Amino acid sequence: MNRPTRSRSAAPAKVTLEMVAERAGVSPSTVSRILNGTAVVSPEKRTAVDEAIATLGFVPNPVARGLAGGRTFSVGVLTQAIDSPFYGAALRGIEGALGAAGYSPLFMSGHWQADEESRCIDVLRSRRVDGLIVLTGRLSDSALRSVARSLPVVVTGRRLKATNLVSLDFDHREGARQATQHLIELGHRRIAFIGGVAEHPDAVEREQGYRLALEAAGVRVDPALVVPGAFTEHSGVLAVERLLERRVRFTAIFAANDQMALGAALALYRAGKRVPDDVSLVGFDDVAGSLYAVPPLTTVHNPIQEIGELAARAMLALLAGEKARVEVPAPRLIVRESTRALGA
Amino acid sequence: MNRPTRSRSAAPAKVTLEMVAERAGVSPSTVSRILNGTAVVSPEKRTAVDEAIATLGFVPNPVARGLAGGRTFSVGVLTQAIDSPFYGAALRGIEGALGAAGYSPLFMSGHWQADEESRCIDVLRSRRVDGLIVLTGRLSDSALRSVARSLPVVVTGRRLKATNLVSLDFDHREGARQATQHLIELGHRRIAFIGGVAEHPDAVEREQGYRLALEAAGVRVDPALVVPGAFTEHSGVLAVERLLERRVRFTAIFAANDQMALGAALALYRAGKRVPDDVSLVGFDDVAGSLYAVPPLTTVHNPIQEIGELAARAMLALLAGEKARVEVPAPRLIVRESTRALGA
DNA sequence: CTGAAAGCGCTTACAG
């Protein structure tokens, strides 16, 4: 063991609740109650305690609070990849909202694997987080419901009803419908679709939106135009290469996310096809890089940072025992420079 | 207070160290010592305890460990922006290395402001983290030294000697020198430089590298070619616009980071200048998006995920009371498609 | 090598 030598010269001597109590001439219980707003306290004692806290510079020890009170003022956040341009924005929203309320997020990455996600939840639980925010992921609905039996849960990316659980669902289908319709309105009929990870609910809904828009416009869905992807830039490159190899004719591409759209743009560039002159391109999510792509990418805005904030606020509400009602913003298309009217 | 109703139907009943002790027929002290490897224990007791732990499914409560032992098995990570494409990779490296050792990272974003960074450190400290990893930032060396007097510190982006502190410094100057020299070797002489945040050490070093390479080649540094930036895509756009407005002649641009290079690429595109046909472009960092830019960006690889891992390992070493010796990889240029020989 | 005991810094029934 490395002995904690504690040359307390720099760090402030730890001041405890007991010291505050003594200085204020009250019992520790009273100080605790004032801190937690747990009971009504006479004004005199309250000011005495407030003053003692201020002059002593007392900061409650969350570790002790956690042990004694069963609340750690931390909430677990199960993300899929902490370094994702997409989830990053959500984490930022969560960090801000939670921090403002004195809660700390504990981030873990599940890497899109249900078993890893379960392990993360175990760790988070052993850390005694007060609640759990799950950013999409592959866990089953019932697994989530079961977690919610012992821990408040907020989950994004699905519609799920359960006690002690709030779900925030963004309308991916509608977003994808808008994206596809935009291309149709520009005169495109041969619109390729690059799909996302097959089992992923977002991917499924986005493909539905694509089909919906085509059908509504009376355009037959040509299976040859639908190619699989994996939500990565590289998979976007491969998808376009496949389309090109097969000599499928298309004048536009709708990719199920921006990362794949960016990959598609590169593959088109390599093939000597210009965006939007030869091929119009639409993505989904509106990640930070899309605005600075060459050309700037037309895409569906996914308010992921806001969703992170909403998720955090919903969690705070659950923890306060309030009913959390959340309204997720509707998707909207951002038309930039990667799309153009056919033949224009 | 929201009463913890504890319908423990789903969650496993909490099993404590005491229960393990009882089942194994030893004292809690012994169980604790086995868990921590704190003392030599007879083989029989050890197996008895191991078995009890296994059958009971005991998981030590880190909160209690934190209170009693003064160690929380968590380390604070002061990043500047959790949603940064750049820091994201470092966080991933940290998460992996720490997690493998049973430690949890506590991430906070300082947003490039010394006062916010200080506040983050206060919060992290109040959370009783066992150590602190600081990813660059604006804190003064002495502030960091002072923190290190009471908490092990690992800091990236500077060279700093102090007890209880390890610094990992990447050679930005050399990287920038290589980038600039690459352009020189391609025949470029009129090489613009887009700088980073002025007070930022990385920015300073990268500019030094630029100047060094030019001087070594006997090329005069034309002040008109050096424009300020702020490490954001938008600032890259502005920088090129400024260059263009001033009618400064240049055949290549070296941007102090990839994000600015990407912004520069967009501004050039808007101005009808093609990369690399009309202007060669080099960035710095090799963030994920650079590989999929159109055209793929030539840049200096910054092994930021690896640096995150190294930082975490150094922290683990400090916590174990070992001497941490770390070797940061040298920078290396990645030539892609945004640079071309002058006149070719 | 191993226990009994005290203690980490709070919270919370339990009694006034």
Place this chain on the structure above:
DNA sequence: CTGAAAGCGCTTACAG
């Protein structure tokens, strides 16, 4: 409205 006391689940000197 407010205290005294027990307890949260561990660790760690202190004694064998």
